[in-house]
Amino acid sequence: MDDTLETARLVLRPWSVDDAPDALAVFGDESVTRWLAPAVTRVPDVDDMRRLIGGWLTTPPPSPAGRWAVTTRDDGALVGALALLPLPPENDDLEIGWQLAPTAWGQGFAAEAGHAVAAHAFDRGVEELFAVVRPRNTRAARTATSIGMEWVGETDKYYDLRLQVYRLRKAELGVPRLPGA
Numbered sequence: 288m289d290d291t292l293e294t295a296r297l298v299l300r301p302w303s304v305d306d307a308p309d310a311l312a313v314f315g316d317e318s319v320t321r322w323l324a325p326a327v328t329r330v331p332d333v334d335d336m337r338r339l340i341g342g343w344l345t346t347p348p349p350s351p352a353g354r355w356a357v358t359t360r361d362d363g364a365l366v367g368a369l370a371l372l373p374l375p376p377e378n379d380d381l382e383i384g385w386q387l388a389p390t391a392w393g394q395g396f397a398a399e400a401g402h403a404v405a406a407h408a409f410d411r412g413v414e415e416l417f418a419v420v421r422p423r424n425t426r427a428a429r430t431a432t433s434i435g436m437e438w439v440g441e442t443d444k445y446y447d448l449r450l451q452v453y454r455l456r457k458a459e460l461g462v463p464r465l466p467g468a
Contacts, residue, residue: 290353292403299355299369299400302343306356307336309365312388314339319386322424325446327386348372351411352381357400366391369400371408374417374445381408382445383416383455385430392426398433402460405434409457419450428453435461 292299302310311333313319320329330336343354348371357367367387374380383404385397405416418436420427428451432438436453443449 290350290407292355292400292407293360294399294403296360297366297396297400297403298358298360298363299403300358302340302354302356304337304340304344306365307333307340310340310356310368311336312365312390313367313386316389318389322421322427323384323386325448351408351413355400355404357385357387357396366396367400369397369404371404371416374419376445380417381413381415383408383418383434385427395433397430401430401434405455405460409460413457415454415456417455418453419445420453422449422451435459 291301311330314327314330314336315332317329320327330339347353352371352373354368354370354372356365357369358365367385370382370384372382372384374382383401385401387397408416416436418427418431418434420431422441428438431453434455436455437459439452439454441449441451
């Protein structure tokens with residue numbers, strides 16, 4: 288994946304194993320990863336983070352799917368991750384997922400990055416995207432609606448969990464809602 292995406296405040300770029308120490312602030316934090324399991328579990332240390340990123344780089348998903356490091360435009364600080372990946376078990380639906388370091392919560396970064404990746408996918412022929420959210424994860428549900436996604440119901444189709452499903456269709460992509468807007 289060579290696609291670097293830019294927004295007003297963010298640069299979404301390909302991962303590097305050198306990102307491991309900063310990525311650990313995201314994937315090593317239980318307040319983040321508790322919502323991601325079983326797809327991703329808490330990463331215990333920098334060496335394991337390097338291995339995880341190395342795996343992402345070795346077996347990238349087919350375009351337009353991908354994984355991006357989310358960095359701030361002003362200083363390049365890594366604040367999170369965004370992924371666009373096929374949803375198991377059939378891999379027919381594309382899931383947009385975001386993970387931010389707790390220090391970056393509440394600033395609208397996830398919605399801004401999600402909007403950029405949705406536009407990227409739609410520009411490459413994708414017609415709809417999904418987000419799956421655990422029922423008590425109100426922060427992720429708010430982010431999904433901030434991207435412009437609509438709640439379409441609950442399912443146990445993905446990850447063998449009962450999840451809320453949000454969908455965004457190409458024609459529905461508008462301007463992302465930023466905090467305070």
